[in-house]
Structures are given as structure tokens and as C-alpha cells.
Amino acid sequence: MFIRFEGVGMESVVKLNGKEVGKHEGAYAAFCFEITDFLKIEGENLLEVEVSNLKNDNVVPAAYDLQTRFGGIYRPVKILVKEPTCISPIDYASSGIYLHQSNVSAKQADLKIDVMLESLNSHSNVNITTAIIDHKGKIINKVEQKTNITKGSSSVSLNTVVNKPHLWNGRKDPYLYNVETTLTTKDGDVLDKVTETFGFRHIKFTPNDGLFLNEEYYDVYGVSRWQDWADEGFAVTKKQDSIDVELMKELNCTGIRFACYQQDYYMYNAMDENGFLCLAEIPLTPPNIESEAFHNSSRNQLKELIKQLYNHPSIILWNLLNEVHPSAENLQDLNDLAKELDPSRPTAIVYNKKIETEEDVNWHAIPDIICSNKYPWWYNHYGDVYANAAYSMIVIKRLKNTYPMQFLALLNLVLEVA
CATH class of the missing domain: 2.60.120.260 (Galactose-binding domain-like)
Structure with a gap:
């Protein structure tokens, strides 16, 4: 239990x-x-x-x-x-199922299924089956494997090739499959069953041509979402969450930033179902504290974020921080950890700092993607860097010249409206 x-x-x-x-x-x-x-x-x-x-x-x-x-x-x-x-439900509170997609196209896709197991005793001849089920309830692919399970924690991997997958294609066609993994005894008794919704898709970031979804250029524009409501704090209802989703649809968004922390599962499921591309991130926000305990807290929350949200097709990158500047060593460690847990998605940082020294240049080069927050007429304590919206584009151009091989993104842009 x-x-x-x-x-x-x-x-x-x-x-x-x-x-x-x-x-x-x-x-x-x-x-x-x-x-x-x-x-x-x-x-x-x-x-x-x-x-x-x-x-x-x-x-x-x-x-x-x-x-x-x-x-x-x-x-x-x-x-x-x-x-x-x-x-297992105790691998950082994940579903216990990790779906690794690769070589995705309209012709076929490779899928590796990692199944995390927990057992109070040894169990021989357990059958592990994963079925991929379409919208009509039809099994389009099935893979199974017999294994002997040892006492304690263990894992098993299954591999399959899915022919002609219906691709998850953003707002145009957010098609999802049910991926059902079942454990049964040699006599056919069901020990456990976990179902994950899942979409096959391929994301590519290019420094000069933008973002591509399933080999087609894809514009990403939208809003930054925080989970709290007035008079409710964090204790919001599913109805309130759904209101936010409907507002995103009304605004014709294609991408959402979940700032500055992991949010409710309902929201990530809604992103999958409605075809929004989204950014997921840990709460490494001001102030930064250079201590082993603080850094380990960042590491642990990054593990939780990636393991719990791994199977969501809507998530296209992991953000490591927001407007803080840990040491290059600690930033590199977070970046390496994200890559170890999920080599398929790029990493990002959200910065708000001038790049003046070689040390600044090297620090910003650690992640795959550099994101910029711009708040004209608000962050005036930084001087003329944030004095007007036009300067934001000057900063972007400078970044592009400094990091020609990195993808750049403008995340938060707040303008004064008369």
C-alpha cells in the first residue's frame, strides 16, 4: 500500500x-x-x-x-x-512507465518502454505486455516479454516499432494513443496495469530557421502561466484550471510557459489534449544560494519534474532556472542531470542579465537554449537595458551574434498598454 x-x-x-x-x-x-x-x-x-x-x-x-x-x-x-x-509508484512519484520515442516519422517510430517494478518477494515467469491503443479502441501495436522479478526494486525494458503512427501535430491535430502496460502471472492473473496517454511527434530546434514539429515549421506564441488565483492561492480547482485552458484557446496560443515551477497534472494533460507546446521548469528563482543543500534541492526537484512529466508530448524542453545565476559548475551539473534523465529534450535557462565578460559568455553557453525575459518600464533598476521594447530586439540580436549555434527564445514580454 x-x-x-x-x-x-x-x-x-x-x-x-x-x-x-x-x-x-x-x-x-x-x-x-x-x-x-x-x-x-x-x-x-x-x-x-x-x-x-x-x-x-x-x-x-x-x-x-x-x-x-x-x-x-x-x-x-x-x-x-x-x-x-x-x-512502481515510488520512482520519484512517476507512473513507473517511461516511453522513449525516437526516429519518429509518418512512416514509423521506434518506442522503448521502461517499466519500473516493485515487489515484496521474488516472482518468476511474470509477463509484461504493452499495448498501444488508438481512439477507436483498436490495438495497433503490442509487445510482450517474460521476466523473473526479484525482491525490491527492478526494471525491465521492451522495444517495438510502430508502423504509420498517427502523429501528434500540435494545435492542428493533437492525436493521442493510450499506452497500456500490464503485469500478469504465468496463469494469466493480472498483477497491475498502468495506462499512459501518449503522442508520437518529432521536435527540432534550429538556430536560424526556428522550431519544427514533425519536420514542418511551427510558430510558437502564447502566455506564461502561474497556478495561483486571487483569494485561492495554490488551492485552485479543476474548474479554475479549465478556465485558464479556455483562455489560452481563446487567445489562439500555440505555446505555454509554466512558470516558475511544476504545476498540476491536469494542466499538462490539457496541453497534450489541446496541442499546446509547453515549457516545464523547476522553481530555481531568486535568490540563488550557493550551498550544497540548496543545489541538491534543485537537483531533486529536477528529477521529480522530468520523471513525473516525461511522457507528455506537449513538453518540448526543460527549463533549469529563472533569473538567477548559480555558479557555472552548478549550472553545468543541472544541465548534465537533465541530459542524463532525458537526452531527447533540450535544456533552457531564462536570464535577465547583461553579457559583458567571457565568463558570462561561457555561462550562457551551457544550456541548449537561451530564453529572455523582457519587462520594459518595469525592470528599470537594471538601467537602460529594459528601457523600451525596441531595446529587447537589440539584446536578442547581440545574443544571436554571441551564440550563433544556439536557439534563442523570448519568453516573457510585458508591455505598457495605454
Whole structure:
């Protein structure tokens, strides 16, 4: 048995029947603990969750400079009851299924399925089956493998080639399949089943010609979304989330930035279903603190972000920071970690700093993509850099000259409207 929290701010200690089950730091990602050994079979069980949103320089974000550190349990909590051998829900609270697509075209696509397993005992001759199911409920591809599962945590990989996949094509045609992975015993008894929605697509960023979706040029324009509402804070409802999605559609957006932290699963599912391209990011926002604990908090939240959101076709890149400047060593470490977890997507940073020295040039060259926030008439404490919108384009041109092989993006542009 497991307990899964989808969002608790900021630091949590979970206890069951007076015993500590686990701790979690960070307000934006889900976390999951196994509680089997803490349960009473008979009688009542007492669950306690201690939550703090006090300022803590060891947990990202460290202060209230950019966003309010709302406290409390503000997203759903679920109890998961599974067989002794199951698809793991405790690999950084992911689904336990990772779908790696490559060589995607209208003719075919390669798909590797990584299945994370958890078992209380050894189990022989377990059959793992993954079926890809279209909108009509038809199985268009099926792959299976027999394996012996050891006690504890393990993983199995399956590979298949999908012929003539219906591509996920952004706002034009956001086609999604159901990818159903099932564990069965040698006698055919179902141990576990996990279904992920998934879209086949190919994204390419080019420094001179822009972004291409499935080998066709694709314009990306839209808005930057924060999850809080007036008088609600972070504790928003699905109805309020859906209002934001409808506004995005009304504005004819094609891309969304989820700033400056991981947001509710409903929103990423909505991006998949409606064909928005989106940027996902960790809450590494002002102030930056150069300490091992602070950096480890960034690393852990990056792992949670990528593992929990890996299968979403709408996500096209991982953003490592917003308007902070960690050391080159720490930025390189985050970039390397993102590449290790997901080699298929590019990394990005969102900066707001003049590039004046060789050290600045080298720092900005670490990620794949440089994104720029521009706030004319707002960031005036930086001097004339943000004095007017025209200067934003001058900065972009300077960046282009400095980094001719990197993709550049303008993320936040706020203008004064009379």
C-alpha cells in the first residue's frame, strides 16, 4: 500500500501511527511513500502530516522574492492499493512507465518502454505486455516479454516499432494513443496495469530557421502561466484550471510557459489534449544560494519534474532556472542531470542579465537554449537595458551574434498598454 501526495507546500513529514514514513521538500511536485509496514491490519490507523512553509535557505525556492510560498496540502492525496508485485509508484512519484520515442516519422517510430517494478518477494515467469491503443479502441501495436522479478526494486525494458503512427501535430491535430502496460502471472492473473496517454511527434530546434514539429515549421506564441488565483492561492480547482485552458484557446496560443515551477497534472494533460507546446521548469528563482543543500534541492526537484512529466508530448524542453545565476559548475551539473534523465529534450535557462565578460559568455553557453525575459518600464533598476521594447530586439540580436549555434527564445514580454 502506498500514499501519494500531489502537492504540499513546502516541507512535509508524513507519519502513520506515530512512526515517520518519510519526508519531502518542495511544494510543486508529487511524492509517494510505501506505507505497508506502518499499517495496522485491525483497528484505526492515524495519519499525520506536518507541513511548514517557513523560510528555509536549503529548499528551492528560498524566499518570497518572486512568488509566495503558500503552505498546506493543496492538491489531492491518494491511497494506492497494489498487489505485492506491481509497477512502481515510488520512482520519484512517476507512473513507473517511461516511453522513449525516437526516429519518429509518418512512416514509423521506434518506442522503448521502461517499466519500473516493485515487489515484496521474488516472482518468476511474470509477463509484461504493452499495448498501444488508438481512439477507436483498436490495438495497433503490442509487445510482450517474460521476466523473473526479484525482491525490491527492478526494471525491465521492451522495444517495438510502430508502423504509420498517427502523429501528434500540435494545435492542428493533437492525436493521442493510450499506452497500456500490464503485469500478469504465468496463469494469466493480472498483477497491475498502468495506462499512459501518449503522442508520437518529432521536435527540432534550429538556430536560424526556428522550431519544427514533425519536420514542418511551427510558430510558437502564447502566455506564461502561474497556478495561483486571487483569494485561492495554490488551492485552485479543476474548474479554475479549465478556465485558464479556455483562455489560452481563446487567445489562439500555440505555446505555454509554466512558470516558475511544476504545476498540476491536469494542466499538462490539457496541453497534450489541446496541442499546446509547453515549457516545464523547476522553481530555481531568486535568490540563488550557493550551498550544497540548496543545489541538491534543485537537483531533486529536477528529477521529480522530468520523471513525473516525461511522457507528455506537449513538453518540448526543460527549463533549469529563472533569473538567477548559480555558479557555472552548478549550472553545468543541472544541465548534465537533465541530459542524463532525458537526452531527447533540450535544456533552457531564462536570464535577465547583461553579457559583458567571457565568463558570462561561457555561462550562457551551457544550456541548449537561451530564453529572455523582457519587462520594459518595469525592470528599470537594471538601467537602460529594459528601457523600451525596441531595446529587447537589440539584446536578442547581440545574443544571436554571441551564440550563433544556439536557439534563442523570448519568453516573457510585458508591455505598457495605454
